[in-house]
Amino acid sequence: MKIGSKTISRILGGIAVIPLGLGAAVALAANTLDLSPAQPARIHAEKSADAIKALPAGFRFAKEGTLTIGIHPWIPPISTYATDAKTIVGFDADLAQLVSDSLGRKLELVPVAWADWPLALASGKFDAVISNVTVTEERKAKFDFSSYRKDQLGFYAKSDSRIASIREAKDIAGLRIITDPGTNQEKILLEWDKQNIAQGLKPIAVQYYDDDAVKALAIQSGRADAVFSVNAVQAYQAAKEGKTKLVGTVSGGWPRTAEVAITTRKGSGLADALTTSLNDLIKNGKYNQVLDKWNLGSEAIHKSATNPPGLPKT
Template identity: 30%
Template sequence: MKFMIGLLSAAIVGLAGAMPAQAETLRVGMECTYAPFNYRTPEGEMAGYDVDVAKGIAERIGVELDYVCQEWDGMIPALLASKFDLIVASMSITEERKQKIDFSVPYRVSLGRILGSKDAALKLFDADGKPIPDAFNGLRFGVERASTYAKWVEAKLPGAEIALYDGAQPMLLDLQNGRIDIAITNPMKAYLDFLSKENGSGFEFVSPPIDEVEYFGPGVGVGLRKGNEALLAKIDTALEAMIKDGSLEKFSLKYFPFSIQPQNWKGVGQ
C-alpha cells in the first residue's frame, strides 16, 4: 500500500512538473476614460494606444495584465499604495514625478496646445513662441487638475483665471458651451475628440506646440515603484524592441493620422 501511495505521489509530482507555469499577472493602472489613449469600449473591453503599448510589453516579457481604473490625481498615490504594479496612462516623465517613482524609456511624445474660438482671433504668443502674459488677461483658462499643463500655466501665467477640471472631456464641453474661453490639453486627443468633430468646428489651436522639457519631460513613460530594477529593465527592453521593429509606429497610426513617436527614438538599440 505504501508502495502504491509512493507511486501515486511521484506521478502527481511528475504531472505538476510537466504543466506549464502560470504566467505572472501585472496590474496596470490607467484612467479608463482617456480616449483614444486608454478607455473602455461599449462592450466593456479596454482599448487605446496605452492599452496596446501595455499589451506589447506583456507579450514580450511573458506576463498577463489586469487593468485597474484610477482617477488621474490619485494615480501615483495608488501606485505607491500597491493598488497596481504599473502606470501605463500617458503619464509624462517629469523631475518632480521621478522623485516618487521610476519611469521607463519614453514611448510617445509629451506636449500640450491651447484651444480657443476661431472667431476670437486670439494672439497669445509672440514670434518666438513664448506666451504673452497680458494677452491672457480676462480669459477663463481651462486646465486639467494635477497635470503637467497645470504646472506650465502656473509657472508661465501666474495671473491667469484658471478653471480646474478632472479630465479633458468636461473641460472641452465647457469650452464648447462658452463657460471657458481657452483650454490646454493633449493636442492629439483634442484633434480626434474635438477639433475633427462637428461640435469642435468653431475652434482651433491658438498656440504652437508647447513641449518645454522642464514641464513636460522627454516624453511619456511607464511608471513603477522604485526598487523594481529588474522589472524596469525588462520593460525598457520591450519598449526599445517595439520602437526598433515599428510596433509603436503601428500603434500610433492605428489611432492618429500622424506619428506620435519622436523620430530620434527609432534608433534605440542600434
C-alpha cells in the same frame, strides 16, 4: 457629467485634465473610434528577444505568464471604458498590449483610482502602471520609469483660422486665449504674456469657461482665438468634430521637457526590460501605429529612457 455641463479641473500626472463621466466619455468617442470590448483592430507585436533577455533574473510577476498593468480609465483617447462599461480601451491600453506581447506574456489590465496607484504598485498588486504618469523628481525617489510619450499641451484654433503657428511667447501677443485656471497651462500662458509685455508687445486676453459647450462656442463664433489646454484631449476632439486645428504644442513642464512613462517599483529591475521593449516597438513602427490610431502622433518620442530627467520638486 455630460458634455456641456460645468466641468471640474484637477491635476493628473502633472497636467490638468477634465474628468468626464462614463456615459459622456463613451458618447464623445462612439462615432469616431472603436470602443467595442472586442477591439478587433487592436495592434499586436511579436516577442522581443532583447526585452525578454533584459528581464531581471528571478523577477516575480504579480501573476504567472501575465503582465499585470494598473490603469486609471479617465478620458479618451488616453484611456476609457468600452461600450460594455467594463473593458478598458484607449492609447494606454493599446500600449500595454504591445509591451506585454513583446515580453511574451498575456495582458491583464487592472482599473485603479488615480490616488490609489502608488500604494497598489508598491504592494505588488500589479507589475507596472501605464496611466499617463508624468515623470517627476519626487516620484523618481519612489518609483522607476520607462518613458513613452511627451507630456504636451496644445494650442488649438478654429479650423479655418488665420493662425497658422503658435510656438513661442511672441506668437500669442494680442490674442484672446481660453485656458484652464490653476493649471500648468495657465502658468505658462501668463509667463509668456509677462515676457511679451516687458518687450513692448500687446497683452493677451485670457478667457476662462467652466462649460465645454460655451468654450467651443467662443472659438467657433470668433469671441476667442485659441484654446490652450491638454493636447491629447483636444487632438481627440479635433479629430472627432473637425472644427478645430492644432497650431502649436508646448511641453507640459515648460521651460523643461516633461515625459509620460510606464511606472514600476523602485529597484525592481523591470524598468530596463520595459524600456528595451518600448525602443523595439519604436524601431519596428508598432509604437507609432498606436499613436496614430488615437490621433496622438505629435506626442511621439524618438527613444525611451529609463528614469529620464523629471520635473523638479516644487
